Amino acid sequence: MSKxxxxxxxxxxxxxxxxxxxxxxxxxxxxxxxxxxxAAGIEYIEVTHGDGLAGSSFNYGWSLTSEEDMLVxxxxxxxxxxxTVLLLPxxxxxxxxxxxxxxxxxxxxxxxxxxxxxxxxxxIGIAKKLGLQAFGFLMMSHMAPPEKVVEQAKLFESYxxxxxxxxxSAGAMLPEDVKARVxxxxxxxxxxxxxxxxxxxxxxxxxxxxxxxxxxxxxDGTCRGLGAGAxxxxxxxxxxxxxxxxxxxxxxxxxxxxxxEDRVEPVMHRxxxxxxxxxxxxxxxxxxxxxxxxxxxxxxxxxxxRDILAELGRRRMVGGQEDMIVDVAYKLAQKRGGSYESR
Amino acid sequence: xxxxxxxxxxxxxxxxxLMYKILKSKRLEMGLLTGIVESEGIKRARVMGINTSVEGxxxxxxxxxxxxxxxxxGAKPHLKHAPLLKEAGKxxxxxxxxxxxxxxxxxxxxxxLKAEPxxxxxxxxxxxxxPIIYAIHEAAGAxxxxxxxxxxxxxxxxxxxxxxxxxxxxxSRAIVEVGGAKKGKAIIVLNPAEPPIMMCNTVYVExxxxxxxxIIKAVNRxxxxxxxxxxxYRLRVPPILDGHKVTxxxxxxGAGDFLxxxxxxxxxxxxxxxxxxxxxxxxxxxxxxxx
Numbered sequence: 001m002s003k004x005x006x007x008x009x010x011x012x013x014x015x016x017x018x019x020x021x022x023x024x025x026x027x028x029x030x031x032x033x034x035x036x037x038x039a040a041g042i043e044y045i046e047v048t049h050g051d052g053l054a055g056s057s058f059n060y061g062w063s064l065t066s067e068e069d070m071l072v073x074x075x076x077x078x079x080x081x082x083x084t085v086l087l088l089p090x091x092x093x094x095x096x097x098x099x100x101x102x103x104x105x106x107x108x109x110x111x112x113x114x115x116x117x118x119x120x121x122x123x124i125g126i127a128k129k130l131g132l133q134a135f136g137f138l139m140m141s142h143m144a145p146p147e148k149v150v151e152q153a154k155l156f157e158s159y160x161x162x163x164x165x166x167x168x169s170a171g172a173m174l175p176e177d178v179k180a181r182v183x184x185x186x187x188x189x190x191x192x193x194x195x196x197x198x199x200x201x202x203x204x205x206x207x208x209x210x211x212x213x214x215x216x217x218x219x220d221g222t223c224r225g226l227g228a229g230a231x232x233x234x235x236x237x238x239x240x241x242x243x244x245x246x247x248x249x250x251x252x253x254x255x256x257x258x259x260x261e262d263r264v265e266p267v268m269h270r271x272x273x274x275x276x277x278x279x280x281x282x283x284x285x286x287x288x289x290x291x292x293x294x295x296x297x298x299x300x301x302x303x304x305x306r307d308i309l310a311e312l313g314r315r316r317m318v319g320g321q322e323d324m325i326v327d328v329a330y331k332l333a334q335k336r337g338g339s340y341e342s343r
Numbered sequence: 344x345x346x347x348x349x350x351x352x353x354x355x356x357x358x359x360x361l362m363y364k365i366l367k368s369k370r371l372e373m374g375l376l377t378g379i380v381e382s383e384g385i386k387r388a389r390v391m392g393i394n395t396s397v398e399g400x401x402x403x404x405x406x407x408x409x410x411x412x413x414x415x416x417g418a419k420p421h422l423k424h425a426p427l428l429k430e431a432g433k434x435x436x437x438x439x440x441x442x443x444x445x446x447x448x449x450x451x452x453x454x455x456l457k458a459e460p461x462x463x464x465x466x467x468x469x470x471x472x473x474p475i476i477y478a479i480h481e482a483a484g485a486x487x488x489x490x491x492x493x494x495x496x497x498x499x500x501x502x503x504x505x506x507x508x509x510x511x512x513x514x515s516r517a518i519v520e521v522g523g524a525k526k527g528k529a530i531i532v533l534n535p536a537e538p539p540i541m542m543c544n545t546v547y548v549e550x551x552x553x554x555x556x557x558i559i560k561a562v563n564r565x566x567x568x569x570x571x572x573x574x575x576y577r578l579r580v581p582p583i584l585d586g587h588k589v590t591x592x593x594x595x596x597g598a599g600d601f602l603x604x605x606x607x608x609x610x611x612x613x614x615x616x617x618x619x620x621x622x623x624x625x626x627x628x629x630x631x632x633x634x
Contacts, residue, residue, distance in 0.1 A: 057528060058489045058547035058588060090531040093508040115535040116496060118504045300585075316536040323491045323545035327592050330580045 006248045008218045010044040010194070011037050011235055013264055014074065015086055017226035019050035019289050021269050024064040027073045029267050033223070035077035036259035041251040042235075044084045044107060047074040050228060050289060051320070052086035052111065053096040059322050060091075060289070067096075068103055075104025082106040082133065088320060089119040094126045101130045109165065110156075111137035113318045114144040117155040124159040136161035137196070139319045142172040142285055146184045153185045153193075163192050163218055168207065169319055171198025171229055171278075172285040175210035186215035194218025197233045199225055200282025202274055204233040205241055212247065223260035226268060229288025230278035236260045277305040284313030293322050297329040307332060347624035347632065348374040350403045352424065353415035354384025354395075356500060356602060357438055360613045361413050362388060363600035368617060370624040374409050377402045400424050404431050410627060411620050414439060417502055418509070425461055434623055435461040436616050440509045446517045449618045450568040451477045458626075462619060466510050467608035468492035468529060468544060469517040470615045471576070474565045475546045475591055476522030479582070482561035483589070484551030488524035490514065491547075492531045495539035498606040507531060524548065542595040542607035543579065549587050558582050558589055566593070572618040573611050574598065 014033055018025060025033075030047065037045050047070055049055030049063050056063040063070070075083050084107040085100045097108060108127045110120040117136060127134040136156025141149055153164045166182050173181075178195065186193045195211035197204035197220065208219050221235030236257045242249050277295065281288055286309050294312075298305040311328045349371050351358045358376065365373045376388040377396040385395045396402035403412055404427060412428055413436045414421045421441035428435045437443060444461030447453055451474055456462070465473065468490060476488040492514075503510055511529045518527030534540050550558070562582050569576045575596030582591045595607030602609050 054528075057530070058549075058590075059491050059530060059545070089507050090511065090533070093511060095508075113533065113535065116504075116533050118501075119507045119533065121504075122506060122508065316534070318532065318534050318536075320530065320532040321491075321493055321534065323590075323592065324493070324543070326583070326590055327543070327545075327580055330583070330592075 004246060004248060005217065006250070007212065007242055008043050008192070009235065009238070009249055009251055010046060010084065010218060010220045011042045011222060012046040012220055012232060013037070013222040013226055015046040015048045016050060016228055016232050017222045019228035019292065020226045020231065020272060021267060022292060023049055023056065023061050025070070025267070027065055027069055030065065030070055030073045031077045032263050033259065034074040036263045038078045038081045040255035040259055042081050042256070043250055045074065045078055045081045046084040046086060046109070047071060048086045051091060052088045053092035053100055055091060068099070071100055071103035071105060084109060086111060087123055088112070089123055091320065094123060097123060097126060098130065101132060105132065107133035107135065109135040109137045110161070111139050111167070114138045114141045114149060114152060117152040120156065121159045124156065124161050128160045134161050135163045135165055135194070137165040137167055139167045139169045140287065141166045141181050142168055142170055142177060143316070146180045149181045150184045150188045153189055157189045157191055161191065163194055164189055165194040165196055165218070167196035168198055169287055170285045171200030171204070171282040171288055173207060174203065175206055178207045178210045179214045182211045182216050183214035192217045194220070196220040198227065198282070198288045199230040199232065199274065200278050200288065205237060208233050208238060209241065209245065223256070223264035224268065225272045226264060227288070229281045229291050230274040231272040277309060280306045280309045284310050286313045286317065287319045289319065290322060290325055293325045297325045301329040301333040303329055303332055345628050346370055346372040347410050347627055348372045348408045349411040349413065349620060350375040350377060350406070350409045351413045351415060352377050352400060352403060354378040354382050354388065355415060357609060357613060358413070358415040359384045359387065360601040360609060361415060361616065362393065364613055364617045368621060370621045370628070371411070371617070375402060375406065400427060403428070403433070409433060410632065411436065411623055413616060413620070429460045436619055437461060437463045438612060438616055440466070440506070440513050442513065446521050447619055448473045448517070448521050449572060449615050450474050450565060451521055453619060453622055464612055464616050465517045465521070466514045467542070467612045468510070468531065469514045470611045471542065471544045471593060471595055472546050473517050473522045474569055475562060475593065476518055476524055476548055478561040478565035479548045479550060479558055479589055480523035482557040483554055485522065485524035485548050486551060487526045487549040488518040488522055489528040489547040490518065490530065491545040492529070492608070493534055493540060493543045494531065494608050495542070495605050496533045496535040497539045498542070498602070498608055499533050539605040541605050542611070544593050544595070546591045546593070548589045550589055553584050553587050553589070555582070555584050558584070562591060573614045575604070575607055575610065
C-alpha cells in the first residue's frame with residue numbers, strides 16, 4: 001500500500017481479547033470498551049466469544065455474558081463504527097448470524113481453516129442477503145503455501161466476500177511469510193485484503209507493516225495486545241506506528257491510548273507478554289486459542305505445557321480442535337506411565 | 344438362508360460403500376443400484392454384475408420384490424422419494440438430512456421403534472456420539488451433551504460442505520431426542536492434515552450424578568455393542584470426570600470396504616444403516632416375506 005493511504009482498522013479486543021479474560025467480559029465492560037473504541041474512531045469493532053458466535057461451550061469455555069446481552073450492549077455504545085461479529089462455520093449457524101444481525105451487527109467475519117473456505121459459502125451468502133458487510137477470513141494461513149491461500153481467497157471472493165483476510169492465527173509467520181501470502185492474494189482478488197496477526201514470536205506489528213508493504217489495506221489489533229496466545233497486534237501502538245510510517249487511519253492516537261490504559265488494562269487478568277507457552281505456540285505453529293486450555297490440561301495431567309503444544313503442532317491440529325488438547329495430554333501422561341490426578 | 348431384496352438410490356461414495364457392505368450381508372440381497380445419470384459408481388457396480396439403472400427411483404418402484412430402499416442422495420430428492428416409497432410399501436432408510444422419519448441409532452433405539460415406513464440415520468457424528476451420551480445419561484442423567492467431531496477434509500463431501508449447518512443442527516437434535524440429554528450442541532471441525540486423520544469425536548456431558556464407576560461401566564458396555572457393527576470404533580480417552588463434566592474421546596477407523604480407512608465417519612453411518620436394514624429383514628423373514 002502506498003504511503004498516505006487510509007488503512008482500515010478492526011479492533012478485536014472484545015473478541016480475540018475475550019480469550020485472555022477467559023470469556024468473562026461483563027455488560028458494563030463491553031459498553032465501556034466498545035464506546036471508547038468508537039469514540040476513538042475505530043471503524044470495525046468486533047464483539048463475540050473468542051471462538052465467534054455460539055462459541056460459548058465446554059470445548060471453548062463458557063461466556064459470562066450471553067451473546068445477546070453482549071451484542072445489544074455493544075450496539076448501544078457504538079455510534080459511528082460497525083459492530084462486527086466472528087462466525088466459524090461448524091460452530092455457529094446461519095440462525096446465529098440472523099440473531100446477531102437483529103441485535104445490531106453490521107459486519108461478519110466468516111472464518112475457516114485456510115484450506116476450507118467452501119464451508120463458508122452459505123454464511124457469506126446469507127450475510128449479504130441480510131445486508132451485512134462480509135469478510136472471508138482464512139485462519140492458520142501459515143499452514144498452506146501461497147498458491148493454496150490464493151485459491152481459497154478467490155473462493156471467498158466468488159461467494160461475495162467484500163474483504164479477504166489472511167490470518168496468522170498461530171502467530172507463526174515471519175515477515176517474509178506474510179509478504180509471500182498477502183502479496184499474491186492482493187494481486188489475485190479485486191476486493192481489499194487484510195491481515196490478522198498474533199504476537200507469539202513478537203512479530204505482530206512488524207508483520208502488520210509487512211502486509212501493508214505488499215498491498216493490504218485492513219489490519220487487526222487489540223488494546224494492550226489482549227488476545228489468544230501472546231495476543232494480537234497492540235492497536236494503540238499500531239496507530240502510532242502507522243502515523244510514523246506515513247499511513248492514514250481514522251483513529252485518534254491519544255484517545256485509543258486512553259481506552260487501552262483506562263478501560264482495557266484494568267480488566268486484564270494478567271499482563272499480555274510472550275511467556276514460554278505462547279512462544280511455543282508461535283514456534284510450533286499451534287492455534288493461539290489453545291493456550292489457556294493447555295495450561296489447564298498441563299496442570300490436570302501434571303505435564304509441561306510446552307510438551308503438549310509441541311505434540312499438537314506435530315499432529316497438525318487446526319483451529320477449533322481444542323478437544324485434542326485433552327487427548328494429547330492423556331496420551332502423554334499414559335506414555336510417562338503415571339496416571340492423572342482425578343479431581 | 345433367505346434374504347430380503349434391497350435397493351440403493353444414489354451411486355456416490357456412500358451408496359457404493361453401502362453396496363459393498365450389503366454384498367457381505369447374510370440377510371440382504373443387493374437387488375439394484377440406481378442413479379439418474381451414467382456415473383463411476385454405476386459403471387463399477389455393473390462390472391461387478393450388479394443390477395443397475397439410471398432411471399432413479401422409477402427403477403425401484405418397478406420392482407415389487409424390493410422391500411428395503413437405502414436413499415443416499417440428498418435431502419431434496421429424498422423428500423420426493425419418501426412418499427413414493429411409502430405408497431409402494433417399501434421401507435426407506437434415509438441417509439440424507441431430510442429426516443422424514445424418526446432418527447435411528449441402532450444400539451440405542453432400534454428395538455424401541457415400531458414398524459416405521461421411513462427411518463433417518465441422523466449424521467455420521469450422531470451415529471458415533473449419541474450412543475455415548477445415551478449410555479452416560481442412563482448411568483448418571485445428562486443435563487447437557489456437547490460433541491466435537493473432527494473429520495479429515497478429504498472425507499467431507501460437497502453435500503456436507505455446502506450445508507454444514509444441517510450437519511450440526513441434526514446432530515444437536517439427535518443428542519436430545521435419542522441421546523436423552525436435556526440440551527445438545529454439536530461442533531464439526533475439518534482437518535486437512537496428510538495423511539488424513541481418522542474420524543475423532545469428543546463427547547462432553549454435564550451429568551446430574553457424577554458416579555464415575557457407573558459411567559465407565561455404561562460407556563464400556565455401549566462401546567462393545569457398537570463394535571458389533573462398527574469394528575473400528577474405539578475409545579481413545581475413557582470417561583474423565585471433572586466435577587459434573589464428563590469428557591470421553593472416541594475414534595472410528597473405517598472398515599475399508601470401498602472408502603479408505605480414514606473415512607470412519609462415512610463407514611459408521613453406512614454400517615449403522617446396514618445394521619438397521621438387517622434387523623428389519625429379520626422381522627420380514629420371520630413374517631414369511633420371500634424374495
